[in-house]
Every structure is written in C-alpha cells, then in structure tokens.
Amino acid sequence: xxxxxxxxxxxxxNASVPLLLLLHDTYYHRLGANPSEFAIRTTGTLALLFLxxxxxxxxxxxxxxxxxxxxFRRMLGLFGFFYAGLHLLIYTLLDRSASLRAxxxxxTKRPFITVGMASFLLLVPLAxxxxxxxxxxxxxxRWNRLHRLVxxxxxxxxxxxxxxxxxxxxxxxxxxxxxxxFLLYRVANKYLPKYTERKPARTQPRRA
Amino acid sequence: MLIKRxxxxxASEITDKGVYTSRRLFLRGAALAATTLGTGWLYRxxxxxxxxxxxxxxxxxxxxxxxxxxxxxxxAKTAYEDITHYNNYYEFSTDKQAVAPRAKNFITRPWTVxxxxxxxxxxTFDIDELxxxxxxxxxxxxHRCVEAWSMVIPWVGFPLASLLNEVQPMxxxxxVAFQTLADPxxxxxxxxxxxxxxxxxxxxxxxxxxxxxxxxxxxxxGETLPPQNGAPLRLVxxxxxxxxxxxxxxxxxxLDNEPPTTWNLANPREYGFxxxxxxxxxHPRWSQKTEQRIGEFGRRDTLMFNGYSEQVxxxxxxxxxRKYF
Numbered sequence: 001x002x003x004x005x006x007x008x009x010x011x012x013x014n015a016s017v018p019l020l021l022l023l024h025d026t027y028y029h030r031l032g033a034n035p036s037e038f039a040i041r042t043t044g045t046l047a048l049l050f051l052x053x054x055x056x057x058x059x060x061x062x063x064x065x066x067x068x069x070x071x072f073r074r075m076l077g078l079f080g081f082f083y084a085g086l087h088l089l090i091y092t093l094l095d096r097s098a099s100l101r102a103x104x105x106x107x108t109k110r111p112f113i114t115v116g117m118a119s120f121l122l123l124v125p126l127a128x129x130x131x132x133x134x135x136x137x138x139x140x141x142r143w144n145r146l147h148r149l150v151x152x153x154x155x156x157x158x159x160x161x162x163x164x165x166x167x168x169x170x171x172x173x174x175x176x177x178x179x180x181x182f183l184l185y186r187v188a189n190k191y192l193p194k195y196t197e198r199k200p201a202r203t204q205p206r207r208a
Numbered sequence: 209m210l211i212k213r214x215x216x217x218x219a220s221e222i223t224d225k226g227v228y229t230s231r232r233l234f235l236r237g238a239a240l241a242a243t244t245l246g247t248g249w250l251y252r253x254x255x256x257x258x259x260x261x262x263x264x265x266x267x268x269x270x271x272x273x274x275x276x277x278x279x280x281x282x283x284a285k286t287a288y289e290d291i292t293h294y295n296n297y298y299e300f301s302t303d304k305q306a307v308a309p310r311a312k313n314f315i316t317r318p319w320t321v322x323x324x325x326x327x328x329x330x331x332t333f334d335i336d337e338l339x340x341x342x343x344x345x346x347x348x349x350x351h352r353c354v355e356a357w358s359m360v361i362p363w364v365g366f367p368l369a370s371l372l373n374e375v376q377p378m379x380x381x382x383x384v385a386f387q388t389l390a391d392p393x394x395x396x397x398x399x400x401x402x403x404x405x406x407x408x409x410x411x412x413x414x415x416x417x418x419x420x421x422x423x424x425x426x427x428x429x430g431e432t433l434p435p436q437n438g439a440p441l442r443l444v445x446x447x448x449x450x451x452x453x454x455x456x457x458x459x460x461x462x463l464d465n466e467p468p469t470t471w472n473l474a475n476p477r478e479y480g481f482x483x484x485x486x487x488x489x490x491h492p493r494w495s496q497k498t499e500q501r502i503g504e505f506g507r508r509d510t511l512m513f514n515g516y517s518e519q520v521x522x523x524x525x526x527x528x529x530r531k532y533f
Contacts, residue, residue: 006236010240010243013240013243013244014244014247017244017247017248018247018251018255021248021251021252021255022255025256030256030257031257032257032290032293032305033257033289033293033294033304033305033502033503034294034304034357034500034502036500037357037500038255038257038305042255045255094506095500097506097507105495106495110493110494110495111493112493163493164493165302166302166355166475167298167302167403167474167475168298168302168402170402
C-alpha cells in the first residue's frame with residue numbers, strides 16, 4: 001500500500017487554508033459590509049464543498065484504480081463536518097444573538113433552516129463513528145450502511161442552500177448536480193462493476 | 209546462469225542518501241507550497257469582498273432637506289464604503305459584493321428618461337435636464353432590505369412629485385410604473401437571460417408616488433450615484449423594502465391599474481406589490497422582526513414602516529397589511 005502520510009498532510013494543510021484566511025480577514029476587518037453574513041455564507045459553502053469532495057473519493061479511486069485514495073475520505077468528510085459546525089455556531093451566536101429560543105423558532109418555522117439543521121444533526125453520528133475503533137466496533141458492513149447517510153446529509157445541505165437563495169439557483173444546483181453524479185456512479189458501480197472501475201495494479205504485495 | 213554481482217554498480221554511482229532525502233524533501237516542500245498557494249488563490253478568488261468601484265463626482269448646490277418633511281435620524285450614517293460595496297443589483301451580479309467591480313464601467317451619459325402614459329404632457333427628458341427640475345436636497349433615510357439588513361443613507365435627490373407635477377397626471381391615473389435599463393452589453397445577467405425576467409419593473413400607487421418622502425435620487429454622500437447604487441437616477445421609498453427602489457430608471461408610466469412588478473412576478477407568495485416594511489409580517493422564509501444594521505454588531509428591532517409610520521401610515525388606513533403585504 002502506498003504511503004499516504006505526506007499526501008494526507010498536504011490535504012490537511014490545504015483544507016485549513018480557508019479557515020486561516022477567514023480568521024485573518026476577520027481580524028483585519030476585511031469581511032465586507034456584513035461580516036456575520038459573509039462568514040455564515042462562506043463556512044456553509046465550505047461545508048458543502050468538503051462533503052461533496054469526500055463523496056468524490058470513492059468514484060475517483062475506482063475509476064482510476066487507485067485504492068489507496070480511500071485514506072483521504074475520512075479527513076475530507078470531517079472537514080465538511082467541521083465547517084458545518086462553524087457555520088451553525090456563527091449563525092447561532094451572531095445571526096440569532098446566541099438565543100437558543102430564536103434558533104428553535106427558526107428551526108420550527110423556517111423550512112430551509114429545518115432542512116439545514118437536520119442535515120447537520122445527521123452528520124453528528126457519522127463524525128462520532130469515524131474512528132478506526134468505531135469501524136471495528138460496528139463492523140464494516142453496518143458501518144458502511146450507516147455512513148451512506150452522508151448522501152442524505154449532503155443532499156440536505158444542497159437543498160438548504162437552494163431554499164435560501166432568492167432567485168439565483170445556479171450555485172446550489174451545481175452542488176446538487178455533482179452530488180447526483182457521484183451517487184449515480186455508486187449505483188452503476190454496484191450493478192456493473194466490470195464497466196465502471198479499473199482493477200488496481202498489483203505491483204506490490206499488500207501490507208496488512 | 210549469470211548472477212550479477214553487486215560490485216558491478218560502482219559505489220561512486222550510488223546516490224548519496226543525504227542527496228536523495230534532501231531532493232525528496234525539496235519536492236515535497238514544493239508540492240505543499242504550490243497546493244497551498246493554489247487553494248489560497250481559489251479562496252481569494254471566490255470569497256473576497258472587492259474594494260473596486262467607479263467613483264462619484266461632487267454635486268454642487270445640495271440643500272439640506274427641511275425637517276418638516278423629513279424626520280431626523282439619530283443613528284450614525286452607514287459608511288460610504290459599505291453603501292457602495294453591498295448592493296443588490298441582479299442585472300450585474302447576485303453577489304452583493306461583486307456588483308461594484310462589475311458595474312464600474314457602466315455608461316450613464318447620454319441617458320434619457322421617457323415619462324408617459326396617462327399624463328397631459330408626456331416627455332422624454334435628458335437626464336441632465338431632468339435633475340434640474342427641482343432643487344437637489346440631501347435626505348438621510350433608513351434603508352431596509354427585504355433580506356433583513358439595513359443602512360442609513362444620505363441620499364441626494366428631489367421628490368418624485370416634482371417630476372410627476374411637470375407631466376401632469378390625468379385624473380384616471382392611479383398608479384406609476386417604473387422600468388429600469390436592461391442592456392445586455394453592459395449587464396452580464398441580462399446578456400445570459402438569467403435570474404429574473406428583464407427589464408426590472410416596479411410600481412407604486414399614485415398617492416405613494418406623490419408622497420413627499422418618495423425620492424428620485426441622483427446621488428449619495430454629496431456625490432453622484434455610483435453605478436451599483438442605481439446611477440444615474442433611482443427611486444427611493446424609505447418605508448418600503450429596498451427592492452421597490454428601481455435603479456437606473458429609463459421609463460416612467462402613469463396607469464389606471466396596478467402594474468406588474470418583477471419580484472412579485474418571480475414569487476408572488478413572497479413579494480407583494482406593497483412590500484411595506486413590517487416587522488409583524490414575516491417573509492415566508494425568514495423573520496422580519498429584526499435586522500442587521502450594516503456596521504453594527506448584533507441585530508436591532510425592525511420598525512413599522514421602517515420608522516416612518518407618522519408620515520405614511522395614513523396611506524394605508526383600512527388596508528389589511530397581512531393580505532396586501
């Protein structure tokens with residue numbers, strides 16, 4: 001198996017770049033006229049982006065025949081969860097003035113917030129069960145089945161975004177389209193594995 | 209069987225371990241630096257508010273509005289930088305922070321405004337002639353967007369009533385319709401036919417249009433309007449949500465029935481013809497009770513008719529504002 005430690009390190013640094021720049025811009029008052037809205041939008045977009053990138057890993061590794069790429073999936077998914085949590089935190093503190101009551105009112109009255117909150121809550125058990133230990137404890141099959149929920153959460157995230165915009169639906173539709181492509185690939189791959197993936201080149205014996 | 213002996217590779221030809229690892233280290237460092245810079249560039253490209261804008265020009269002879277018609281506001285005025293870099297002008301972009309740079313080369317001369325319909329003296333005004341119809345005043349108004357943010361803006365302009373009196377509305381005229389520029393050569397979303405049905409159209413009841421607070425604005429902060437704020441001429445109706453204030457107006461018509469309005473056509477359940485600021489009637493998707501005043505930390509309560517109840521509530525006596533939102 002290829003040594004992926006360095007590549008994982010590169011991904012970690014790159015996935016942290018938006019956070020560092022966002023913090024930098026906050027400190028220097030460069031978030032524009034409406035900083036809280038800007039931070040909420042940006043972290044929300046990043047959450048959706050990382051979830052979708054994490055869902056691209058499996059199609060990509062199968063199409064390319066590079067099984068070691070699976071090693072990046074957990075970290076990408078966790079970054080998605082992290083940015084989603086930040087998104088929810090900033091919204092609660094700044095947009096709803098840290099009032100839990102105001103958040104609950106939003107969740108119950110505003111469908112796009114209901115969908116967003118439900119999607120976030122779906123991610124919580126997935127993040128908790130993302131460790132090696134939990135995979136062992138649940139068993140691969142059950143773990144896989146549970147983690148299919150990430151498609152629901154990501155679709156919910158895209159829907160949340162779609163329901164929020166006033167008229168320009170292009171960006172949320174782009175996210176939804178990417179998601180649909182990856183999901184369709186998984187379905188196609190399940191029934192037609194012969195035509196949808198490349199056999200990994202076995203140059204070295206696999207290490208346990 | 210020939211067995212190659214290790215002596216056949218000379219010791220001097222073997223890459224030194226130090227060279228090998230430093231080369232590897234160098235490549236890894238380069239890969240890390242290049243991807244990080246790339247990601248940083250992408251973030252900057254997609255998520256950085258722009259500072260670019262077309263500049264306004266000083267307007268001579270601006271008078272101060274009389275306190276009798278325009279109630280004083282004690283709140284601080286919103287910074288010029290914020291007013292001119294946080295704009296909803298969907299013909300250019302749906303990203304509020306991207307409008308200013310995209311609109312910076314917008315051409316506002318020559319410009320004509322056609323005023324017609326149910327009037328005795330229809331006329332096409334040249335913009336420079338139109339803005340001399342009445343003395344220009346500075347008026348500091350609250351501005352409340354339907355998206356629940358607000359500003360305090362020192363507009364420069366004159367009452368719409370001055371223009372309407374010039375063309376003399378007929379007695380059948382009950383409404384005023386506004387049409388704004390839709391130029392595919394200058395406006396990306398008009399060119400691609402995206403987002404909304406262009407041109408953008410708005411409307412008022414005639415009594416609303418004649419109200420002394422209803423302003424035709426040509427400037428802000430003592431300077432001509434920059435394109436993103438609606439140059440060269442826009443409507444300002446301070447007790448209504450911001451989208452009622454049509455920008456870059458090219459046509460005004462007086463009618464006997466209610467004209468169609470763009471946001472109402474796009475989503476009649478969410479945007480009514482009246483669209484008066486009203487904290488007790490929520491937008492179907494979000495609350496209108498509070499607002500984010502740009503430049504402030506935390507939110508403030510939204511005021512009925514945006515704080516202009518005393519001046520305008522009389523226009524709507526007997527009207528169910530829940531039904532006619």
